Amino acid sequence: MPQTQDLLFRTLADPTRRALFERLCREGEQTVGALTARAGVSQPAVSKHLGVLKQAGLVLDRHEGRQTHYTAQRSALAPLIDWTSQMTGFWESRFDDLEDLLKRMDQ
Amino acid sequence: MPQTQDLLFRTLADPTRRALFERLCREGEQTVGALTARAGVSQPAVSKHLGVLKQAGLVLDRHEGRQTHYTAQRSALAPLIDWTSQMTGFWESRFDDLEDLLKRMDQ
DNA sequence: CTCTCATATAACTCAATGGTTATGGATAAC
DNA sequence: GTTATCCATAACCATTGAGTTATATGAGAG
Numbered sequence: 001m002p003q004t005q006d007l008l009f010r011t012l013a014d015p016t017r018r019a020l021f022e023r024l025c026r027e028g029e030q031t032v033g034a035l036t037a038r039a040g041v042s043q044p045a046v047s048k049h050l051g052v053l054k055q056a057g058l059v060l061d062r063h064e065g066r067q068t069h070y071t072a073q074r075s076a077l078a079p080l081i082d083w084t085s086q087m088t089g090f091w092e093s094r095f096d097d098l099e100d101l102l103k104r105m106d107q
Numbered sequence: 108m109p110q111t112q113d114l115l116f117r118t119l120a121d122p123t124r125r126a127l128f129e130r131l132c133r134e135g136e137q138t139v140g141a142l143t144a145r146a147g148v149s150q151p152a153v154s155k156h157l158g159v160l161k162q163a164g165l166v167l168d169r170h171e172g173r174q175t176h177y178t179a180q181r182s183a184l185a186p187l188i189d190w191t192s193q194m195t196g197f198w199e200s201r202f203d204d205l206e207d208l209l210k211r212m213d214q
Numbered sequence: 215c216t217c218t219c220a221t222a223t224a225a226c227t228c229a230a231t232g233g234t235t236a237t238g239g240a241t242a243a244c
Numbered sequence: 245g246t247t248a249t250c251c252a253t254a255a256c257c258a259t260t261g262a263g264t265t266a267t268a269t270g271a272g273a274g
Contacts, residue, residue, distance in 0.1 A: 009125065032250075045233060063251095089181070152264080
């Protein structure tokens, strides 16, 4: 999945976007409003970033009334770990089943 | 090192640059000419990318006559693995001493 | 000394993208 | 029904950055 790797790297390259993903990873599900409150950028900017994260498979959204809740999809990081392990060249065996493990992690 | 993480992600976000690093990881030391031959972009573009990789600590250069040889510095990937393991949240214990291992890897 | 080759730098162009404000559309509140 | 709220989209602007060609630097070759 070189296509996926490229999308992942490009998506995570932006610091604002990466910070949003980090918050969702650490603090769990958040509404757009909650994320915007501490994002340091405007609400439309946050929405756009969340859209990009969603297209990369890094977040899922859930609509509830007029709010949208976002959650991190940690398993989407698997190709990143794959790539890194390939570059380091020593970890393949340990990571062979990593994707499965990560998928179970997200339930 | 959030600064380092940002630099790493930004550096690896470009596909041409990432391809250069991948080749150095897989095939070992290469001259600028050898890298340019299969890079799909001009020699100045390759030189610029190598400069960015060098600033991120991902490559080292060695001058030999009028040639410059570049090598991958795999240990520079450690912060990337750190970040990923933090986001997934389950791998800290396994990765605690990863940086040391990677440093030994590069000799 | 001159010429050629390998690489780096300069100057520039162009496209991509992250930010903004303004607005739309849907749902809750009154 | 009207108004307020939450989020997404539209339109626009400014910056960044990756690519190019042209040129400079510097080391071997003749």
